Amino acid sequence: MRTYTIGCAILIFLLNFCACKESPKEKESVKTQQKLPNIVFILSDDQAWTDYGFMGHEVIKTPNLDKLASEGLTFDRGYVPTSLCSPSLASIITGVYPRRHMVLGNDRVLPGDDKSVKPSWRSSWRPKNYDTVIKHFNTLQTLPKLLKEKGYLSFQTGKWWLGNYKNGGFDYGMTHGDPERGGRHGDYGLEIGRQGMDTLYNYIDLALEKKKPFFMWYAPFLPHSPHTPPDSLLQKYLPKAPTEYVAKYWAMCEWFDQTCGQLMDYIEEKGETENTLFVYVCDNGWVQNLDNATYNKNSKRSPYDYGLRTPIMYKWKGKIMPFRDTVNLTSSLDMVPTVLNLLDMDIPAGMDGIDILDKEALNNREAIFGEIYAHDFNTLEGSLFYRMAMTNPYKLILPDAENQPDETVKLYHIFKDPTEQQNLAEERPEIVARLKQMIQEDWKEK
Known part of the structure; x- marks a missing residue:
């Protein structure tokens, strides 16, 4: 009787084991049936890397982004490849440098165009000049185009320089891009x-x-200008700021943060937080002048960190371990490859970023690069101002000899000298030579 009972138990165990064991096809079926995450790119516009609570600003309050930083994988030393919005945004959505997507600046100027006209009247010549830029852009892969393979719906809101939202592969969007209606x-x-x-x-x-x-x-x-924050926020910062111009900018930073909280709260109300990947970056930096509404020349459109550096954050609750990375350099070019790898999708050939969740690739990265062009650009060669190489710990700024003949090469220790005050180029010529060679080799690739 005892032998029979043991034999039955073994038989039942074997039957259950065989029933639970999945074939490779069954495993793949289970994998493909897993719920795909929503993906939210949050992009601020004209904000210095210092101007967040979690980055140490003593006055500006950004509680929602602080929370995102604490709950996600946060890179303090993130960079965009260029410090102007149109080319920066194009790089974020494509994962390639401006020299490949060819959106080099905000406006394209051809011989004979009257550059003296006020910006509000540029629509008279900009659409015609930008048409070839958009046609080339439409030949490239963008994240919304790639996500169609997985059945995603893609939505565009906010800044978009490339005409209609459909030019980015979005299914729906707010930007019509019609120059007759102010596009x-x-x-x-x-x-x-x-x-x-x-x-x-x-x-x-x-x-x-x-x-x-x-x-x-x-x-x-x-927080892009015009700096017109709600009065309640302005009154909060006026007593704390050195001038009204600064108070307005600080208030705009908190206003942006409030909208981020509204977005994340809505996703939470819908029960989608655990199934949503949030990625944050700023398109380029900004240092507010004390005595007028414009920016300091060492920030936006410049090759300095106040124009290029930004925190970059990835949060997917339960899937990406929260961590504050203060050492590794990362780029906005990494956002698309990282998303694609999370979805088990192939990364198209020619993309310039890496999957930042691949620790080996992140640790083996020697440098990330940048490039600055004229706001009103024409050809790549005729509009290039600077090329940059960022490493741990040095950064090289290499001015273009033809377009910036009065500029000198600059080398900074960006870990010891984050505001780039001490040019070490003459003291460390061997490092200048090495980083210059890295820039030249990178430009030869692909």
Whole structure:
């Protein structure tokens, strides 16, 4: 009797084991049935890397981004490849340097164009000149185009320089890009954040109604000028700021943070937080002048860290371990490859970034690069101002000999000298030579 009982138990165990063991096809079936994460890119506009609570600013309050930083994988030493919005945004969505996507500046100027006209009248010649730029851009892969393979719905809100949102592969968007109706860098899309979040909420609702994963491009015109914050925020910062101009800018930073909180709260209300990947970056930096509404020359459009450096954050609750990385250098070019690898998708040949979750690739990275062109550009060679190489711990700024003949080579120890005050180029010529060679080799590749 005892032998029979043991034999039955063994038989039952074997039957259960065989029933639970999956064939390779069954494993793949289970994998493909897993719910795909929503993906939200949050992009601030004209904000210095120092101007967040979690980055140590003593006055500016950014509680929502502070929370995102604490709950995600946060890189203190992130960079965008160029410090101007149009080329920077194009690099974020494509994962390639400006020299490959050819959106070199905000406006393209051809011989004979009247560059003295006021920006509000540039629509008379900009669309025609930018047409070839958009046609080339449309030959490239973008994240929304790639995500169609997985059934994603993609939504554009905020800044978008490349005409209609469809030029980026988005399914829906706010930017029409019609020059006859003021289309240049976002048009209707620029209302998001500043005039409420309803359109964005409606897009999220649409995706949930269709039971589709979504990709959201949230690139509001914040804290970008004009600095017109709510009065309650302005009054909060006026007593703390050295001038009213600074107070307005600080208030704009908190206003942007508030909209980020509204976006994340809405996703939480919909029960989608655990199934959403949030990625944060700033398109380029900004240092507010004390005595006028413009920016300091060492920030936006410059090759310095106040123009290029930005925190970059990745948060996917339960999937990406929270960690504050203060050492490794990362780039906005890494955002697309990282997303694709998380979705087990192939990374197209020619992309310039890496999967930052691949620790070996991150640790083996020797440098990341940057390039600055004229705001009003023509050809690549005729518009190039600077090339940069960022390493641990040195950064090289290499001016173009033809277009910036009065500029000198600059080398900074960006860990000891984060505000780039001491040029070490003459003291360390061997490092200058090595980083210059790295820049030249990178430009020869692909």
